[in-house]
Amino acid sequence: MTLVVGGLQVACTGEESEQIAATGLDDAALLTLLRAAQLLLPHQRLATDVYRDAMLQLSDAMTNDARKKQAIEAGLAALNESASWLDLSTEAQKSTLAALESTPFFGTVREAAISGVYRDERTWQLLGYEGEASKFGGYLHRGFDDIDWLPEFGDAQ
Amino acid sequence: MSRTYDVNDGSVVVVIGSGAGGGTLSNELAQQGIDVVCLEAGARLSLADFRNDEPAMAAKFNWTDPREGSGEMSPTRPTYICKTVGGTTTHWTALALRMAPHEIRGRTSYGAIAGTELIDWPLDYDELSHFYGLAEAKMGVTGTNGIPRHPANNNFKLLNAGAMKLGYPRSETANLAINSVARDGRGPCQQLGFCRSGCVVAAKWSTLYTEIPKAEATGHFELRPESMVTAIEQEADGRVSAVLYRNRDGELVRQKARAIAVAGNAIETARLLLQSTSVLSPDGLGNQNGLVGRHYMRHVFGRVLARMPGKVNMYRGIVQAGSLEHEAHHDPARGFASGYHIETVSMSPEGVARTLMPQEGWGESFADAMEAYEYYAGAIICGEDFPQASNRVTLHDSRTDQYGLPIPKIHYEKNENSRAMLEHAFGVVENIYGALDAEKIYRTPSGTATHNMGTARMAADEKEGVCNSNGRVFGVPNLFITDGSAFPTSMTANPTLTIVALAIRQAGFIRQSMVERAI
Ligand SMILES: Cc1cc2nc3c(=O)[nH]c(=O)nc-3n(C[C@H](O)[C@H](O)[C@H](O)COP(=O)(O)OP(=O)(O)OC[C@H]3O[C@@H](n4cnc5c(N)ncnc54)[C@H](O)[C@@H]3O)c2cc1C
Numbered sequence: 001m002t003l004v005v006g007g008l009q010v011a012c013t014g015e016e017s018e019q020i021a022a023t024g025l026d027d028a029a030l031l032t033l034l035r036a037a038q039l040l041l042p043h044q045r046l047a048t049d050v051y052r053d054a055m056l057q058l059s060d061a062m063t064n065d066a067r068k069k070q071a072i073e074a075g076l077a078a079l080n081e082s083a084s085w086l087d088l089s090t091e092a093q094k095s096t097l098a099a100l101e102s103t104p105f106f107g108t109v110r111e112a113a114i115s116g117v118y119r120d121e122r123t124w125q126l127l128g129y130e131g132e133a134s135k136f137g138g139y140l141h142r143g144f145d146d147i148d149w150l151p152e153f154g155d156a157q
Numbered sequence: 158m159s160r161t162y163d164v165n166d167g168s169v170v171v172v173i174g175s176g177a178g179g180g181t182l183s184n185e186l187a188q189q190g191i192d193v194v195c196l197e198a199g200a201r202l203s204l205a206d207f208r209n210d211e212p213a214m215a216a217k218f219n220w221t222d223p224r225e226g227s228g229e230m231s232p233t234r235p236t237y238i239c240k241t242v243g244g245t246t247t248h249w250t251a252l253a254l255r256m257a258p259h260e261i262r263g264r265t266s267y268g269a270i271a272g273t274e275l276i277d278w279p280l281d282y283d284e285l286s287h288f289y290g291l292a293e294a295k296m297g298v299t300g301t302n303g304i305p306r307h308p309a310n311n312n313f314k315l316l317n318a319g320a321m322k323l324g325y326p327r328s329e330t331a332n333l334a335i336n337s338v339a340r341d342g343r344g345p346c347q348q349l350g351f352c353r354s355g356c357v358v359a360a361k362w363s364t365l366y367t368e369i370p371k372a373e374a375t376g377h378f379e380l381r382p383e384s385m386v387t388a389i390e391q392e393a394d395g396r397v398s399a400v401l402y403r404n405r406d407g408e409l410v411r412q413k414a415r416a417i418a419v420a421g422n423a424i425e426t427a428r429l430l431l432q433s434t435s436v437l438s439p440d441g442l443g444n445q446n447g448l449v450g451r452h453y454m455r456h457v458f459g460r461v462l463a464r465m466p467g468k469v470n471m472y473r474g475i476v477q478a479g480s481l482e483h484e485a486h487h488d489p490a491r492g493f494a495s496g497y498h499i500e501t502v503s504m505s506p507e508g509v510a511r512t513l514m515p516q517e518g519w520g521e522s523f524a525d526a527m528e529a530y531e532y533y534a535g536a537i538i539c540g541e542d543f544p545q546a547s548n549r550v551t552l553h554d555s556r557t558d559q560y561g562l563p564i565p566k567i568h569y570e571k572n573e574n575s576r577a578m579l580e581h582a583f584g585v586v587e588n589i590y591g592a593l594d595a596e597k598i599y600r601t602p603s604g605t606a607t608h609n610m611g612t613a614r615m616a617a618d619e620k621e622g623v624c625n626s627n628g629r630v631f632g633v634p635n636l637f638i639t640d641g642s643a644f645p646t647s648m649t650a651n652p653t654l655t656i657v658a659l660a661i662r663q664a665g666f667i668r669q670s671m672v673e674r675a676i
């Protein structure tokens with residue numbers, strides 16, 4: 001299945017559709033969360049998959065966390081209260097989302113987006129973080145001390 | 158080789174916790190031929206379980222049992238400790254610093270400080286220095302015992318350069334309990350930068366692969382992992398005689414003991430004393446003056462992240478490579494007593510995200526700030542904290558954990574002196590980064606403590622503390638405190654070297670007391 005959200009292509013394999021089904025979140029709900037995550041952490045060069053995976057994790061976590069589930073359901077309802085949120089302009093989406101800043105929904109989605117997106121190796125590549133170091137013997141021979149723009153102070157550092 | 162002892166064998170010393178304090182005391186006693194049973198709430202991992210992956214390791218070794226914070230502490234995650242064999246030494250970043258001579262006489266050096274119950278340590282600095290020397294040799298601390306210091310990584314070179322530009326003298330990398338050369342059967346540091354995820358090459362000192370196996374090799378030591386002590390039993394004559402613990406199958410076991418040492422990392426130590434009630438001690442062991450749990454200290458603490466004009470890649474290499482001590486002295490002219498260290502620290506993208514969040518909010522400005530990840534330098538402020546009776550650990554009156562025990566509550570607020578100190582420190586760190594043209598600087602106070610001290614403090618006067626200078630609890634001749642709980646003040650230094658030095662000293666005292674048949 002291919003879903004289109006705000007010009008972004010989201011490919012869903014059969015396996016992931018099952019995961020969505022298991023949480024009781026329908027596709028539209030998942031796409032809404034995905035879009036919210038993109039607005040919260042808008043990295044232009046980051047693949048949509050990264051956000052989607054983060055929100056799938058949230059959706060999984062909801063299945064055995066009643067409080068999270070309730071927060072998400074309440075937030076989704078609030079976002080879509082006067083119009084279908086996904087159909088709004090980006091600016092209108094942002095202001096509707098901003099109005100929810102102090103709700104548990106906002107906090108839950110932001111927390112899930114931060115832990116999901118910034119623990120993802122695809123994000124690390126974008127940010128220039130090299131992560132796991134043991135596989136290449138650490139940074140001992142890979143630039144742990146390669147800073148070259150500091151002022152000199154007479155003797156070597 | 159590793160032994161097993163019968164639960165009714167009342168000749169053993171029971172040590173509770175296998176981290177810096179408990180792991181060290183266990184080994185020191187076993188080396189002298191004293192039989193020790195060490196009960197550790199967490200599981201035993203091996204080097205093969207370690208990953209260069211912070212969240213994955215946190216899931217393996219963090220203490221996640223519920224706790225409640227109030228005041229300036231995070232309500233849900235007030236402290237950070239590990240529940241695993243080796244305790245928080247699996248996770249610590251290995252700065253191994255000594256207390257300064259003026260700090261041991263806090264009350265004398267600083268005078269009365271409003272809102273605090275400051276006392277002197279009941280110890281002589283020269284004597285403590287001797288034990289610092291032994292601790293440094295044990296842990297292989299760089300810059301001591303002829304062990305070379307580590308080279309500076311980017312994050313520390315930058316901090317040092319900024320300080321020098323402001324006119325401070327050059328600093329060397331810190332005294333670290335991380336091998337710079339092969340030593341004690343362990344290899345040198347590879348500058349992996351994952352010191353907090355368990356050092357996969359074991360260059361960093363942790364009791365998991367030093368003290369514990371050495372104790373096992375003596376044939377006088379048994380480690381029981383996944384054994385959570387729930388109470389200590391006291392007899393009518395004041396002595397403690399046994400502990401109760403839940404084993405890995407959830408069964409309640411009673412282990413008899415000749416003497417008991419508690420090293421659960423301050424919060425758990427106070428909690429265990431408070432919940433161990435008896436006819437003699439209706440409010441908990443050692444709590445006849447209502448002081449157990451009080452005087453909790455966590456250091457005057459703050460984090461700074463600075464966006465620099467050039468790349469830093471702070472994550473490369475030793476997490477806490479250096480500590481600037483230019484402001485560690487006592488100079489009341491600065492508007493506060495005592496001083497602080499400025500220590501480098503690195504953060505993963507997730508750590509940076511959480512630090513930026515309060516100021517950058519969300520949306521474009523947040524994402525832009527994150528995309529400068531390679532350009533950040535990071536440091537923490539670690540300053541001396543003074544004891545306040547209202548900063549304390551108590552037992553919750555209704556919430557219990559998976560063992561059915563009341564969960565600990567931790568309340569902490571800074572006093573006048575700490576607030577002034579932190580403000581000064583943030584200013585100095587900002588000037589240091591500013592001297593190298595930092596583009597933006599983020600200050601973060603921290604609601605999650607990594608150092609826990611003071612909750613069963615030692616004192617010369619029985620009315621002012623819970624234990625004496627050997628960590629022996631007043632009124633309980635065979636019960637000992639073997640962790641930061643016993644500290645009367647926090648010192649500016651990070652706590653672990655002092656915990657280890659005191660554990661070595663205490664082992665000698667326990668042995669002597671056994672020889673004299675006092676215990
Ligand atoms: C991120 C971080 C970085 C740090 N870096 C430094 C540093 O650079 N320098 C420094 O000096 N210090 C540092 N520390 C602090 C250092 O980790 C502690 O000072 C030290 O580990 C404390 O030793 P301990 O024996 O008191 O407790 P721990 O090492 O935490 O060990 C306590 C053990 O007791 C067990 N336990 C608790 N209660 C019970 C019970 N009831 N029954 C059975 N077992 C129990 C726990 O599971 C744990 O394994 C750092 C801490 C953190 C979190």
Ligand code: SF4
Nearest residue numbers: 346347349350352356
């Ligand atoms: S930087 Fe050194 S001490 Fe830290 S994890 Fe790596 S090898 Fe171990």
